[in-house]
Amino acid sequence: MCGQVGIIFGRKRRRPDERDYLRELFIRMLLHSEERGPHASGLAWLKTDGSHRIFKRPMRAHELVYEKPFQELLGQVDNETTILMGHTRWRTRGNELNNRNNHPIRAGIVIGTHNGTIYNADYLFRRLGLPRYAEVDSELIFRLADRFAPEGPIDQEGLKKALALCRGQMSAVLASRLDPGTITVLKGNKPLCLRIHCQHRVVLYASEAAFIDFAVDNEKGWRELEVPPMTMLTIRHEDVRAIENSKFRFIPQERKGTG
Ligand SMILES: NC(=O)CC[C@H](N)C(=O)O
Numbered sequence: 001m002c003g004q005v006g007i008i009f010g011r012k013r014r015r016p017d018e019r020d021y022l023r024e025l026f027i028r029m030l031l032h033s034e035e036r037g038p039h040a041s042g043l044a045w046l047k048t049d050g051s052h053r054i055f056k057r058p059m060r061a062h063e064l065v066y067e068k069p070f071q072e073l074l075g076q077v078d079n080e081t082t083i084l085m086g087h088t089r090w091r092t093r094g095n096e097l098n099n100r101n102n103h104p105i106r107a108g109i110v111i112g113t114h115n116g117t118i119y120n121a122d123y124l125f126r127r128l129g130l131p132r133y134a135e136v137d138s139e140l141i142f143r144l145a146d147r148f149a150p151e152g153p154i155d156q157e158g159l160k161k162a163l164a165l166c167r168g169q170m171s172a173v174l175a176s177r178l179d180p181g182t183i184t185v186l187k188g189n190k191p192l193c194l195r196i197h198c199q200h201r202v203v204l205y206a207s208e209a210a211f212i213d214f215a216v217d218n219e220k221g222w223r224e225l226e227v228p229p230m231t232m233l234t235i236r237h238e239d240v241r242a243i244e245n246s247k248f249r250f251i252p253q254e255r256k257g258t259g
Pocket of ligand 1: 090
């Protein structure tokens, strides 16, 4: 498993109470997501000036939220924040006690989270000559995106060609620090639910719809984004309603050694 949750922020001058409310939604989604990943949890934000922060630890989400850096990081979310991403990890490759293996992962100028396992990651790292910082398979996706972002923005067509070489499972969310207003969402063969709120000008995402339902309670105005599997979405800080989507592919495989 593994859980991904987050908020993609559109441009808006939000008052402190709205910002507090959105932080609260994030915490609720992250806590619910703990059941999908007990081995580690983490969060990161990215801002329009390219600054970022990541905090992750091999602990459960309900412990992480009491850590001082967690609260500091969350407190720094402001009107320049383009994404707040969270992850609860069910380790597959790479021990969680090596914090590098936990998510969010930074690879060069790219930051992201992943749900799934890329079974041929070791082979692709070698074959493509990619630098490797951790043992976790997920790093591959972000290294590929980094390679295809030589000038800042991710070249999506190039990234898609490289992703087609991957075998396994993936849904992932990523962004380049040199193009922080463009968020790439890869909804592959792992669940990912997205919901937009036009007044708040945000898109929430979570691995399970129930986590969003719980977080937003009965607040009106949330609309489901119907996204079929194997879709790459581009969501921009400029206007979160103008979402671009296209197909991407890789070799889906449920378990190692089968299919
Ligand atoms: N269960 C998952 O989705 C795990 C993601 C990734 N393969 C990891 O080990 O961190």
